[in-house]
Amino acid sequence: MTSDAYVKIYAVVRGIPRGRVMTYGAVARRAGLPGRARQVGYALHALPSKAEDVPWQRVVNAEGRISLADWEGGAGLQRSILEAEGVVFDRRGRIDLACYEWRPSGD
DNA sequence: AGTTTGACGCTCC
DNA sequence: CGGAGCGCCAAAC
Secondary structure (H helix, E strand, C coil): CCCHHHHHHHHHHHCCCCCCEEEHHHHHHHCCCCCCHHHHHHHHHCCCCCCCCCCHHHEECCCCCCCCCCCCCHHHHHHHHHHHCCCCECCCCCECHHHHECCCCCC
8 A cells, every 4th residue: 555645645644833723624634635635534544553653633623522432442542642732622522623623734 | 446435514494 | 513325546355
């Protein structure tokens, strides 16, 4: 899966600073894959949990929520990491994208 | 090679 | 605001 698209996706995700998050759609767009948000999720899913190079935990859906349905505690893990980075979840487990969404400047 | 599935997003109701 | 429907596309069957 050494697709160029994946490389771009990882590059974008890697560029998300600590304490900030990005939506799948935004990452896809930034990676040159407009409308292929699903592909982004697929790419991240293929990542090993050890991939510290790619902060997949900083990627959430357009609602500012964690997508993982009920994978091996993945959702809980992601939330824990984000909270540890300073990201605040509201009572519904949602992130305030207006404040935490990372918008790369110069684009 | 056809079908199903899925870390998504947007529109409609 | 929540649920349903549809579009998108790669990987798994």
